[in-house]
Amino acid sequence: xxxxxxxxxxxxxxxxxxxxxxxxxxxxxxxxxxxxxxxxxxxxxxxxxxxxxxxxxxxxxxxxxxxxxxxxxxxxxxxxxxxxxxxxxxxxxxxxxxxxxxxxxxxxxxxxxxxxxxxxxxxxxxxxxxxxxxxxxxxxxxxxxxxxxxxxxxxxxxxxxxxxxxxxxxxxxxxxxxxxxxxxxxxxxxxxxxxxxxxxxxxxxxxxxxxxxxxxxxxxxxxxxxxxxxxxxxxxxxxxxxxxxxxxxxxxxxxxxxxxxxxxxxxxxxxxxxxxxxxxxxxxxxxxxxxxxxxxxxxxxxxxxxxxxxxxxxxxxxxxxxxxxxxxxxxxxxxxxxxxxxxxxxxxxxxxxxxxxxxxxxxxxxxxxxxxxxxxxxxxxxxxxxxxxxxxxxxxx
Amino acid sequence: xxxxxxxxxxxxxxxxxxxxxxxxxxxxxxxxxxxxxxxxxxxxxxxxxxxxxxxxxxxxxxxxxxxxxxxxxxxxxxxxxxxxxxxxxxxxxxxxxxxxxxxxxxxxxxxxxxxxxxxxxxxxxxxxxxxxxxxxxxxxxxxxxxxxxxxxxxxxxxxxxxxxxxxxxxxxxxxxxxxxxxxxxxxxxxxxxxxxxxxxxxxxxxxxxxxxx
Numbered sequence: 229x230x231x232x233x234x235x236x237x238x239x240x241x242x243x244x245x246x247x248x249x250x251x252x253x254x255x256x257x258x259x260x261x262x263x264x265x266x267x268x269x270x271x272x273x274x275x276x277x278x279x280x281x282x283x284x285x286x287x288x289x290x291x292x293x294x295x296x297x298x299x300x301x302x303x304x305x306x307x308x309x310x311x312x313x314x315x316x317x318x319x320x321x322x323x324x325x326x327x328x329x330x331x332x333x334x335x336x337x338x339x340x341x342x343x344x345x346x347x348x349x350x351x352x353x354x355x356x357x358x359x360x361x362x363x364x365x366x367x368x369x370x371x372x373x374x375x376x377x378x379x380x381x382x383x384x385x386x387x388x389x390x391x392x393x394x395x396x397x398x399x400x401x402x403x404x405x406x407x408x409x410x411x412x413x414x415x416x417x418x419x420x421x422x423x424x425x426x427x428x429x430x431x432x433x434x435x436x437x438x439x440x441x442x443x444x445x446x447x448x449x450x451x452x453x454x455x456x457x458x459x460x461x462x463x464x465x466x467x468x469x470x471x472x473x474x475x476x477x478x479x480x481x482x483x484x485x486x487x488x489x490x491x492x493x494x495x496x497x498x499x500x501x502x503x504x505x506x507x508x509x510x511x512x513x514x515x516x517x518x519x520x521x522x523x524x525x526x527x528x529x530x531x532x533x534x535x536x537x538x539x540x541x542x543x544x545x546x547x548x549x550x551x552x553x554x555x556x557x558x559x560x561x562x563x564x565x566x567x568x569x570x571x572x573x574x575x576x577x578x579x580x581x582x583x584x585x586x587x588x589x590x591x592x593x594x595x596x597x598x599x600x601x602x603x604x605x606x607x608x609x610x611x612x613x614x615x616x617x618x619x620x621x622x623x624x625x
Numbered sequence: 626x627x628x629x630x631x632x633x634x635x636x637x638x639x640x641x642x643x644x645x646x647x648x649x650x651x652x653x654x655x656x657x658x659x660x661x662x663x664x665x666x667x668x669x670x671x672x673x674x675x676x677x678x679x680x681x682x683x684x685x686x687x688x689x690x691x692x693x694x695x696x697x698x699x700x701x702x703x704x705x706x707x708x709x710x711x712x713x714x715x716x717x718x719x720x721x722x723x724x725x726x727x728x729x730x731x732x733x734x735x736x737x738x739x740x741x742x743x744x745x746x747x748x749x750x751x752x753x754x755x756x757x758x759x760x761x762x763x764x765x766x767x768x769x770x771x772x773x774x775x776x777x778x779x780x781x782x783x784x785x786x787x788x789x790x791x792x793x794x795x796x797x798x799x800x801x802x803x804x805x806x807x808x809x810x811x812x813x814x815x816x817x818x819x820x821x822x823x824x825x826x827x828x829x830x831x832x833x834x835x836x837x838x
Contacts, residue, residue, distance in 0.1 A: 280809075281810060281811050281812075282809075283811060355777050355781075357777065424727065424730070430727060437730060440686060440687065441690070441733060441736060443694055448687065487730065518681075518682030520682070520685075520730070521682070521685025522686050523685075523687070524685030535683055560823055561810065594807070600806075600807060600809055
């Protein structure tokens, strides 16, 4: 025995504990298990995984497989779409159970990563999800492009909503033009429609949330319709102005965050911009796995928007003229990454199958199966990315 | 016969038809069905179904509000028929989005579902200061203070509320609940909130659990 006389002095309990930390090799030699294996990152033992809030936990193979199964069933039931096949569920399990901290797709399977405000992460503070480096927007954009090897890059106002851009559009046009003279990869202007800014006290329309609570449903709907018209107008205004300085593309990010009328405004503006400026592509991203029905009755091309799931959202986004659809699936912080990712992959597969345009899945904090953390951990982000591309067949991230 | 009444109650709530719901209350009581049974086997399953459909994106906020109004009418009618004290509100809940945060859609949904489930709700709206939360809770006689924050930059106000409650000796007087996109159970544990809920439906369940303690 490798521990010699010291082993003989141990109690039964201590000996049992010691044996669990060692194993016998093929020629009878006794080896210590590595701390990683002993800790459970072994395919036959507990597997390191995270919860949706980022907490590190260890689950058994059976528990992870159960979460994958329940997750895909949940997505299928909600979206009325097919579940992942048993083979796909097994593939997802293998990706999650991979002992490597960082995983990736095989060479040749890489996809485009569209920028979603990444350069802002350089200069915004930690509470804004950034790292607080004192640098200008131009420096951040060029650093992201050249040092990080970005496929596309973008700039946006620090509020990241279109409405505040309107009064400062001339400054934004100048800044965009200056930056675009130095970037090589496609350079987008991005922000959120954020219809909430059109309600009192920030905007002209009565707050529908307050109206609804007092039972004034008709008035709440009217208010949203008014806000929708204001928002559409502002999105078109900003888009046209930026097109005037050669904007290479717009990003309508997180559409529908204030409900179905918010989503409608983005679709209408997108259609108008594409008709008038066909050379300027637009990415349209959603804000959740289904469009929230704050209004409940608004339609686009005769289709009710409220309650649309990704495979339905992509069809209206496509019809409005978007170049890329950015899919979002909310992460449940109380469930494991296995459960969350299983749902995201199931929704992704259905959306990609329905789409004629590329589907790029949001994999930021709290979406797509990525835990809700200001700095999402690379172990989760890389597993989410690999799974969405290899199993969900996402065209990009 | 009772089953038919219960089914009709579920349907009336699901459709948000307050008049029909009131008619079913009267019909059920006339036929000798106990008011509490009518509520628990008909109207409560109805509002639970509405909550589930809303969570799946199959029913929308205006419909949810109509269902909540119908439920309110039902509880008012049944309440009037009970001897005093038999049927009380399930609890008083004070809600608001924290100071600096103007997002109130999620909080509005929470308020609607709490009302629909028989809680007395005071919704303070958005951009609510810690001081106001405490003042209003005292005036309202709240059992629970629920705060919402959508931003990582504003969720710290939820922590400030906990600290202020402790400082003013009111921590044990109120149960506190937190929610919002960046908020997690771990955050709730860290700041000392009594409960965290992922969505409105879970909020109602957690509130009921808290009030049982």
